[in-house]
Amino acid sequence: MAVLAAQDYSKEDLERCRSLAEKLGLALVVARQEQELEEEEEHQGERGEGEMLAGGAAEAEPDGFKFTMLFDETGRLALGQPGSGFNPLVVDFCGGKTGYRSKHQQGKTEQVVKAAALPKRRAATAAADEPLGPPSPGDDDAKAPLPLLWDLTAGLGTDAFLLAQAGWRVEMFERSSVVAALVQDALDRARVGDDETARKAASRMSLTVADSTEVLATAVVGSSSSSSAPVARAAVGFSRPDVVYLDPMFPQQKKGKKKKSALVKKGMQMLQALLEEEDGAEGEKRQQGTEPGGRTPDGAGGGDVSGEGEAGAVEGQEEERRLFDIAMEFATRKVVVKRPVHGPSIVRHVQPSHAVVSKNGRFDVYVVPP
Ligand SMILES: C[S@@+](CC[C@H](N)C(=O)[O-])C[C@H]1O[C@@H](n2cnc3c(N)ncnc32)[C@H](O)[C@@H]1O
Incomplete structure (x- = not known):
């Protein structure tokens, strides 16, 4: 690289x-x-x-x-994969597919937003069956602070941006410094761009470049400003979130199926290839005894680049379980996990409270007991 x-x-x-x-x-x-x-x-x-x-x-x-980073003709940071036939990948919250999705989401239309939604604060007189919904972007001016969501597997930040656009404050964690650089570049541009919606959403987002399981294993976290939940561990830098979101794995490419051509799919393919490459380098370091532990980008088994097959899948499952445990420890209201439509839940020992399903994915929702 x-x-x-x-x-x-x-x-x-x-x-x-x-x-x-x-x-x-x-x-x-x-x-x-x-x-x-x-x-x-x-x-x-x-x-x-x-x-x-x-x-x-x-x-x-x-x-x-295999990969290059470059600035395109408009000064945006891009990831290139020479010889892949893919155009350089740019994260752009104002244009492209993400910009389109965020402009056309009416708060509730994106499944990830539906899955993360919290009950609206009820007035004492409100009916018990008052509809539930996500915080709305207009809540910025409301007296109550916006709810906080941690995205522990930020990737290209698409889901995080849709959530921020729907009214969440979002703290993203991404362990690949290359991927994080692309997202940070998009955030920096969106914060000073002409698109007011994107500007507002980007201003509610922050990015920590770290392995979330590592940083949160030792983190001291204070209570969320929007909830009265007790302090989980103490706080340096992070507030305890209302909701934690996980999307650790990539969609499986079905053998023999025509490659999907949508930009977002190409982006995900390039991201997956990059992370497999990075993971291969980590694996080599581990084999040379310089790095403890292991990780695969795809707990469902798609990230086996070391030829370790089953061991890789087991490592992936352990990693997903660690993410889930951390999410359940810190979230005060809900944990939302993105899964393939027909895939298994992230862990076997806890069943989701319910799921929000679309043709592209399933969002398992775990309501945290009060
Ligand atoms: C499938 S992608 C997430 C896509 C994202 N939801 C989006 O909308 O762009 C998974 C990402 O999670 C990151 N990741 C996986 N495990 C992680 C961990 N423990 N800490 C931080 N990032 C992690 C990977 O590097 C990868 O970029």
Whole structure:
């Protein structure tokens, strides 16, 4: 994996690439014209560590790198997968599929929003059967603080954004620093963009780059500002959430089925391939004895890149169970877990209270006892 800088980048853009490469610990590949390359060679040694030159080509040829990070012509951070036939992947909360979905969701139409919805605060006089619903974006101005949701497996942030757009404050956790960089770039753009809805939603979202099971295993968490639930453990940085959302696995690609062409599907495929690649690197480190523990991106068995087969699936299930246990420990109202429509629940020992089902997925809802 490398950060790729095109030959016509301005000094400023190049600096952006350099600092991204440094931040993510990646090589920086800079394409140069032959003449520039010769000049560079005269100054060899002045270059930063990890920086490489791919000279002579009209475009940098990131040979040997399965993935590249680059800034597209409008300055958005993108993930490229050379040779895959996929366009570079950009997370964009204002345009594209996510922008469309968020603009057209009327609060209740997205299944994930339905599944996370809390009972509306009832006036003392309200009928007991008053309909339940999600917090509404207009609640910003209401006296009660907006409810808080943790997304422990943020991925490209699509679900998190839809939830924030529907009125949640969302704390996202993502363990892949590359994926997190794409989401952070989208958040930064949305926060200063022209799209008011996206601006508001993005301002309610924050991102922690960490393995949620690790960071929360030692975290000290205070009570949520919107609930009177007792303190679970103490708080450094995080407030206890009303709802925890989990979407740890990727949809299984059915053998022989025509590849789905929707952008979001391609995005997910590229994300999955990247995480498998990262996981393979982790696996190698583990085999060399430098890294304890293990993880697979797909607890359903799709993430086996080490050839360990069953062991990988078991690890995946253990990981999902850890996520579920943490979610149940911290959530004060509900845990919502995304599953394949006909897939098993995330754990066997606790049955969901109910499920919200659509043709694309099932959201198992676990109501936390008061
Ligand atoms: C299927 S994707 C989530 C997609 C997301 N719901 C969306 O709307 O884009 C799963 C993501 O969870 C992340 N993940 C899995 N386990 C994690 C953990 N323990 N901590 C943090 N991130 C995790 C993976 O790196 C991956 O990006």
